[in-house]
Amino acid sequence: MNIATKAFFVALANELNAHPEQFKVHGEADMVAALVMRKADGDFAVRVAFEGLRVEDIKETSVAEAAAADYYLDGPLAAWQAMFDDILANGSASGRLTINSLALLGTDIRLRGDDPMGVDKFSRFNQTLQEYLDGAARVAVAAG
Amino acid sequence: MTLTQDQTLTDRGDGDGRYDKLPTVSPLGDALDWKWLKGANTEWGVRPKIGPRGLTMLDIATGSYGVVPDNPTHRSMAPRGADIDPDTPDMGYILNKKSDVWADNVVELYEEAVARQWSATRDIPWGELRELPSDIEHAMCQVCTTLTEVEMIAADLPAKWMWRMNHDFLEAKMFLCTQIMDEARHAEVFRKRALANGGGLLMSRGQSEGLLRTIIEAKSYTQATALMHLLGEGFILDIFRMGELISPSPVEKRMFRMAMQDEARHVAYGTMHIRYAVEQDPDVAEEIHEALDHGEAVLTAFGTNQDFGTALAVLLGGGVEHVETKGFALQADMQRKQFTSYLARCERAGISRLHRTKLPLELLGLDPNTILAN
Ligand SMILES: [Fe+2]
Ligand SMILES: [Fe+2]
DSSP states (O other), X not given: OOOSSHHHHHHHHHHHHTOHHHHHTXXXXXXXXXXXXXXXXXXXEEEEEEETTEEEEEEEEOHXXXXXXXXXXXEEHHHHHHHHHHHHHHSSOOGGGSHHHHHHHOSSSEXXXXXXXXXXXXXXXXXXXXXXXXXXXXXXXXXX | OOEEEOHHHHOOSOTTTGGGGSOSBOTTSOBOOOHHHHOOSSOOSEEEOOBTTBOOTTTTOOGGGGOOOSSOSOOSOXXXXXXXXXXXXXXXXXXXXXXXXXXXXXXXXXXXXXXXXOOTTTSSXXXXXXXXXXXXXXXXXXXXXXXXXXXXXXXXXXHHHXXXXXXXXXXXXHHHHHHHHHHHHHHHHHHHHHHHTSOOOOOOOSTTHHHHHHHHTOSXXXXXXXXXXXXXXXXXXXXXXXHHHHOSSHHHHHHHHHHHHHHHHHHHHHHHHHHHHHHHOTTHHHHHHHHHHHHHHHHHHHHTOHHHHHHHHHHHHTSGGGIIIIIHHHHHHHHHHHHHHHHHHHHHTTOOOTTTOOSOTGGGTOOTTTTTOO
């Protein structure tokens, strides 16, 4: 599974959008999150727009554009790969590899943004974001 | 916001003469004018557009109904936008300026709070709790004991001021009602966790009470909100984020993530309320600074709460044997992050504390000149 692709994040979005009943318990979420994966052959960045109970838009962007999201999560590809590997192994993120734990430790993946109110949306919708990322386990199973 | 005029509703006529024949006296002998039917002086015929999530408070903030006055003329519970009798009674409100309570995001936050309510009974997978090493279980129980102690201040404080808020600021009061429910649930979930795994409630030695008393005794609501929403809850939000990090099982992880979401709403209201208050009346800034001067000193004293502090350090270190080598160091790192996010929020609120803060920045090796560099 190549995580540094728009297709991967679209698959996660499709997974979330196919199960509104699962996200309804958490309620609507309105935020634009961006993920930045640093790698030797060129950085990858993606913007994920949550609206209501859906992910409405996935857009591959430049790192500069990612910074215009409510917040962005910035780290080396290897750290992102470790996070998704853990999700695949456990069905959902575990231990210190949840997105909040990674961002709070800030050693591998950093939570960044210009506006503290935007950055706080990471906390305001954290369970929704975590479940969006945890969808990787189900996407992987579906892909065989 | 799209408004659609509904012609049948706009017709405020006399109902083809039907209303002329209505009784003018009630069965008990009171005079009747049927004003509500024949033409109350109010906006009629605007119809909000129902959105994909239903009918939100933002949707119904249409026309004059969406206008929140800076200085309401009434002191009663009459609903804003109605045809209000000039002789309505005075309910004793003292927060009668919009800038006393308002925040530009408060309507959105109310809807978000309602949409994202959860149940500490049903939405935490309590059945997945497993026996933990004794030191870890004790530490989690101590953290939950202290959190249970401090949670309800954030319900008592809005409750203390809400009945003093002019009713034209309905949406702000409604948001604070959601906060009160959130705090009840936080007290509930942490109390449940302390008891759920065979542990119990542990030490309470009064070290939290100085902070709680400072918040509840604040002289003005804006001072109180600076102390509670911006300072106190900002720190608690970071504690919840830390709680998620150090959770020994998915049960606590879920608990802290859910609480974190609520807490971030409370902080978002406080930050934007203070910003609004200062924008409307720059003189308020000094009043807020004075409250925070005192509040930061009291919060620093709360930070010396050895029961809470050492329990967090044990969880951060992963057990008592690592508390000195890992726990305390990671805790200092977390405190640096707490101070940084608090000072960033103060900037956003229009109250720069960088060169006035009483927090021990130096002790943690933080430089006010570079602390906010991203
Ligand atoms: Fe709380
Ligand atoms: Fe709170």
